[in-house]
Amino acid sequence: MKSSKFKVPQGKKVKLSDYRTDDTGDIESKKDASKLLKANTKKMAELQDRLYAHDRYGLLMVFQAMDAAGKDSTIKHVMSGLNPQGTQVFSFKQPSAEELDHGYLWRIAKAVPERGRIGIFNRSHYEDVLVVRVHDLVKFQKIPDKFDNDGIWKERFNQIKNFETYLYENGIITIKFFLHISKDEQRKRFLRRLDIPSKNWKFSEADLKEREHWEDYQKCYEEAISATSTDYAPWYIIPADKKWFARVVVSNVIIDTLQSLKLMYPELDGNQKRNIHAYREQLMKE
Numbered sequence: 001m002k003s004s005k006f007k008v009p010q011g012k013k014v015k016l017s018d019y020r021t022d023d024t025g026d027i028e029s030k031k032d033a034s035k036l037l038k039a040n041t042k043k044m045a046e047l048q049d050r051l052y053a054h055d056r057y058g059l060l061m062v063f064q065a066m067d068a069a070g071k072d073s074t075i076k077h078v079m080s081g082l083n084p085q086g087t088q089v090f091s092f093k094q095p096s097a098e099e100l101d102h103g104y105l106w107r108i109a110k111a112v113p114e115r116g117r118i119g120i121f122n123r124s125h126y127e128d129v130l131v132v133r134v135h136d137l138v139k140f141q142k143i144p145d146k147f148d149n150d151g152i153w154k155e156r157f158n159q160i161k162n163f164e165t166y167l168y169e170n171g172i173i174t175i176k177f178f179l180h181i182s183k184d185e186q187r188k189r190f191l192r193r194l195d196i197p198s199k200n201w202k203f204s205e206a207d208l209k210e211r212e213h214w215e216d217y218q219k220c221y222e223e224a225i226s227a228t229s230t231d232y233a234p235w236y237i238i239p240a241d242k243k244w245f246a247r248v249v250v251s252n253v254i255i256d257t258l259q260s261l262k263l264m265y266p267e268l269d270g271n272q273k274r275n276i277h278a279y280r281e282q283l284m285k286e
């Protein structure tokens with residue numbers, strides 16, 4: 001399955017209701033999906049090794065979604081085969097007082113992965129054009145009055161695009177995943193959290209409140225995705241009603257992205273290369 005099928009082309013105006021949440025492509029069962037994921041995990045580990053050795057690029061993966069869409073478990077599964085030394089995960093919550101004293105990209109910039117590494121954002125700078133927009137939180141962000149107006153979202157989209165361009169031109173590749181679930185699937189998952197004792201802790205009343213803003217969120221996602229999906233930092237809309245399918249698609253995207261970088265192991269310099277034989281001899285003699 002081609003991962004480009006789920007990529008939002010630059011300039012496309014996205015309407016989320018046109019995107020299926022329950023697509024499972026050409027994968028017939030959960031079992032088949034887990035086989036594919038296993039094979040993909042192996043490929044990712046190999047590519048990660050090259051990314052590290054090549055040391056010119058870093059990969060930043062942004063995960064955004066409505067509550068219970070499966071960000072945590074997708075991250076857990078997809079990353080399970082990678083070398084923990086080369087990965088880092090950051091979860092962005094409500095900003096602290098210190099963070100609110102800076103521009104919204106400050107905490108983000110600090111968490112961007114270095115070259116050779118894979119970084120994951122569980123929520124991200126996109127919260128500043130999503131939750132902040134839905135709940136009118138700009139007033140807490142201490143923006144000078146003259147910039148706090150209706151045009152602020154368009155300006156933020158531009159700021160985000162500029163930021164991601166800057167990352168791209170410095171070797172940090174950003175890919176962004178929107179895990180797309182239906183409102184009904186969210187309902188089912190919330191109910192499961194209430195029904196199964198070991199899942200109770202995952203339920204939060206706040207999530208139920210956020211659900212009331214479902215339509216607002218969908219709209220803000222549509223605008224944000226339409227405005228910020230670019231050739232160099234694309235959005236992928238991942239059908240996520242079936243978690244097993246979402247995981248395979250995400251891993252496909254990661255593999256295709258890393259493969260497109262043509263990562264190479266560094267070559268030994270001429271002198272060392274000529275001496276390989278001698279080095280070996282020396283060790284064999286011990």
Ligand code: ATP
Nearest residue numbers: 067072092093094095122123124127128131132137
């Ligand atoms: P989970 O519930 O699965 O543990 P989560 O990402 O929902 O994961 P929570 O601690 O429940 O984690 O929620 C974090 C909250 O912080 C979210 O409601 C999110 O919208 C909010 N948040 C993140 N970034 C910002 C921001 N820049 N401004 C305001 N709120 C933010």
Ligand code: MG
Nearest residue numbers: 067068204207
């Ligand atoms: Mg939550």
